[in-house]
Amino acid sequence: MEYEVVIGLETHVQLRTRSKMWCGCANEFGAPPNANVCPVCLGLPGVLPVANEEALRLTVLTGFLLHCAVPELAKFDRKNYFYPDMPKNYQITQYDRPSTANGWVEFETGGGRARVRIARAHLEEDVGKNFHYDRYSGVDFNRAGVPLLEIVTEPDLRSAEMVYDYLNALKDILRQGGISDCDMEKGMVRCDVNVSIRPAGASELGRKVEIKNMNSFSGVRKALEYEYARQVEVLCGGGQLAQETRRWDDAAEITESMRTKEQAHDYRYFPEPDLMPFAPTDAWLGEVQARVIELPLARKERLMRQYGLPAADAETLAGDAALGAFFEGIAPRAKQPRILANWVINNLRARLAETSTSIQAVKFPPAAMLELLELVDTGRISGRIAQEVFAEMFATGDAPEHIVARKGLVQVSDAAALEPLCDAAIAAHPRTVADYRAGKTAALNFLKGQVMKLSHGKANPNLVGEMLQRKLQ
DSSP: OOEEEEEEEEEEEEOOOSBOSSSSSBOOSSOOTTOSOOTTTTTOTTOOOOOOHHHHHHHHHHHHHTTOBOOSOBOOEEEEOOOTTOTTSEEEEOSSSOSOEEEEEEEEETTEEEEEEEEEEEEEEOOOEEEEOSSOEEEEGGGTTOEEEEEEEOSOBOSHHHHHHHHHHHHHHHHHTTSOOOOGGGTOEEEEEEEEEEETTOOSOOOOEEEEEEOOHHHHHHHHHHHHHHHHHHHHTTOOOOOEEEEEETTTTEEEEEEEOOOGGGGOOEEOTTSOOBOOOHHHHHHHHTTOOOOHHHHHHHHHHHHOOOHHHHHHHHHSHHHHHHHHHHGGGOSOHHHHHHHIIIIIHHHHHHHTOOGGGOSSOTHHHHHHHHHHHTTSSOHHHHHHHHHHHHHHOOOHHHHHHHHTOOOBOOHHHHHHHHHHHHHHOHHHHHHHHTTOTTHHHHHHHHHHHHTTTOBOHHHHHHHHHHHHO
16 A cells, blocks of 8 residues: 655744843853753742743744734743753743744745645743763753744645755745744754654545654654654554654664653643733834845745846855845846856855855955956956956955956957967877867867966967967868
8 A cells, every 4th residue: 555644843943032031041052051040940939931022023023934824912821741851840832822823834845846834833932951971860951941933834744855845944934034043053943743644645644653852854854754664664564553752863763652642631731820911012013024034935036037047046045145135235237147146156155165254254345246247248357367366355355456457467368479379289289189170179178278378367268269270270
C-alpha cells in the first residue's frame, strides 16, 4: 500500500527584545549561568508579571507578516506542568484567545509555489535550560521568561523537503521583519513536528506522533524522512502506531519514544489571574502596521519584474535585506541593472564576506559602483582592470576615476600600440595559430589572453580580438 505523510509544525522563536517577557532581566545569550534572573523569572512567591510591550508589538507584527487576523481581545493562560527547567511549575502562554490566528505563508518549493496555513502565532515565555553531567544535573534559568513566539501550522505539509523550504522561508520573514535574529546555534528557533501517515488519497488523518525540540532545519528534514519510513514499516508489518512524543537522536539519526502524547486537559489550562486581557487600540495597531516590510518572496518577484534580474540574483538580493537595499538605492540610475546586480553579488558580497565587513561599513558611496561601470561601458577601462579598481575602492574608499588616473589604468585602444603585442603573441604560439587556422575558433581566446597579459590588462579586448582575427586570416 502506498502511504502519504501529513505534517504540521510548531515553531518556537525567541523574540528580539532587550528584556524578558515579564521582568526587566536582560534577554541576553551567553551570560554566565543564572546571571540574568530575578524573583519574577524565578517564580518566587508574591511576585507579579508585567507584560513586555515590545514583545506584544512583535507578536502582532508577526501576525501582519503572516497574513493573520488580529482579534480585538487576547488573554494569557497558565499551562501547568512540572519540569526542572520551569521554575514556577507553570508556563504563562496563550490558549484559547491568542494574539494572532488564521494566516498563511507562501513560499517556493519543488519548482513551484506552496501555501501553508497558519493556525495561530501566540506569545508565551521560554523555559530554562537543563545541563547533564556525569553525576549531577544543573539548570540555567537565564533563558526562563524570554519572550517566545509559537507559530503553529495546519497539517498542510506533505514532505520533508517542503518542511525544510517552509522553515527557511519563515526564518527569512522573521529576520527581515525584525522579529527575531533566528540564530539556531543560540537556540532562538526550535521546532516540534507533528507527523502522521495515511493511505494515499485518504482524507482521514492517521495517528499523530510528535517529535520534540529539534534545533536545526536539516535535523527536522532527517527526522521526518526517518519517521515516515518507520511508520510505514510498522503499518506494513501489521502493527499499530501509538500517539506519542518522540525525540530525535541526531548522532544515531533515529527517533526514540519519550512518552505518550499529552492532551490539552493534562495541562489544566486556566486564565492567568495576574494579567489583564490585551485589547489593542486602532492607534496602537497602526503603529505596528507601519513596521510591516515587503516579504522576501514578493521582493524577489518585484526585482525580477522591475529590473529584469534572473531568478537566482533576485533571490540573493531579496534574501539579504542590507545587500538588496544597497542595490536598490542605485539600481534606478543604472544603465544595465543586471550587470550592477552581478557586481553587487559577486564582487561586493564576496569582499564583505572575506573581510568580515558589514555593508554599513563600506568605505565608498554606493554611487561609486555606477561610476565604475560607466568607466567600463565607455571603454575607459577593461573588465579585468575594473576588478583591480574595485579592490582599491573597497580598501580605500577612493573614487574609481581617481584610482584609474593615479595608477595609469586607462584602457589602451591605440592600434599602433597594440599591433606589436598581437604580433608577439602570434609569434610565441605557432601551435595555437595553427589550431585557429584549422577551425578551432576557441584558440583565438587564448591568444587574446596572451595580449592582455602583455599589456598588463590595459588592452581593449574587443580591439585585440579584431586585430588578431585580421592578422590570422
